[in-house]
Amino acid sequence: MQGDDSAGQDQGRGRRRRGGREGATLGRLPMLLVIPAGLALTYLVAPLIALLLRAPWPRLPELLTDPTALTALRLSLVTATAATGLCLLLGVPLAWLLTQPRLPGRSVVRALVTVPLVLPPVVGGVALLLLLGRRGVLGGPLYEATGITLPFSTTAVVLAEAFVALPFLVLSVEGALRAADRRYEEAAATLGADRWTTFWRVTMPLVAPGIAAGAVLSWARALGEFGATITFAGSFPGRTQTMPLAVYLALETDPDAAIALSLVLLTVSVATLALLRDRWVSRL
Numbered sequence: 001m002q003g004d005d006s007a008g009q010d011q012g013r014g015r016r017r018r019g020g021r022e023g024a025t026l027g028r029l030p031m032l033l034v035i036p037a038g039l040a041l042t043y044l045v046a047p048l049i050a051l052l053l054r055a056p057w058p059r060l061p062e063l064l065t066d067p068t069a070l071t072a073l074r075l076s077l078v079t080a081t082a083a084t085g086l087c088l089l090l091g092v093p094l095a096w097l098l099t100q101p102r103l104p105g106r107s108v109v110r111a112l113v114t115v116p117l118v119l120p121p122v123v124g125g126v127a128l129l130l131l132l133g134r135r136g137v138l139g140g141p142l143y144e145a146t147g148i149t150l151p152f153s154t155t156a157v158v159l160a161e162a163f164v165a166l167p168f169l170v171l172s173v174e175g176a177l178r179a180a181d182r183r184y185e186e187a188a189a190t191l192g193a194d195r196w197t198t199f200w201r202v203t204m205p206l207v208a209p210g211i212a213a214g215a216v217l218s219w220a221r222a223l224g225e226f227g228a229t230i231t232f233a234g235s236f237p238g239r240t241q242t243m244p245l246a247v248y249l250a251l252e253t254d255p256d257a258a259i260a261l262s263l264v265l266l267t268v269s270v271a272t273l274a275l276l277r278d279r280w281v282s283r284l
Helices: 002-027 031-053 057-064 067-098 106-118 121-132 139-146 154-179 182-190 195-206 208-223 227-232 243-253 255-275
Strands: none
Touching (some): 057 067, 121 139, 227 243
16 A cells, blocks of 8 residues: 555656646747747637627528528538538548558559649639530530530539548548558458458448548538539529528628628538547647
């Protein structure tokens, strides 16, 4: 018992010494760093505070229940969900492929996956138009053979949103796959499970949190997409006019409505961060 008490006292003294050193370190923070850091935080937070201060709170229920706003909100929810489903369908296999050491040109493939993250969304919209438009590389033959045209349709909205959201899912799932304990897969293989069974019964449950986090990020990114959508799908009420497009158009005619719709998107962003708190924010 005395040994335990002594150990506990030593640990307590160690924590106090570390706390004292950390406090001393914090006390020596140079103001040349604190001041620009504070300005950066203010620059990020102040516009959001201004949005909340200028929000037309008394008119908010009226603005959010306007038929145009409800239509844009419903379309945004449907297309963002469909785009996330497309990202899951295509992104999980791609993420798994990126973790395979025998993949030729793996670094090049990963770089190509991340291009939409740094590419201006409007450029992505132009690229989709040149690929899938009526005279596009693939869209031209499709139109001639079937008469189907993809641009300026609800399908175009889904494709544009999936284009910008897919990298979020792929990178999230790839990170989860790399962090997964491979011993479970090796144990399944020794028990006679084939690659397909191991993937569905062992690998997928292990990386399920990463898939869920990537899906949430992709959904939020798809919901807020503007540039690629307006370029490839246009802005037709009830068909391609999503919430970001409605905000942009409302600024010209009814700024209060634009602020109200912006509050909805801000709420979604905050909710997304709350859902991913344990996975991402706690690691910062």
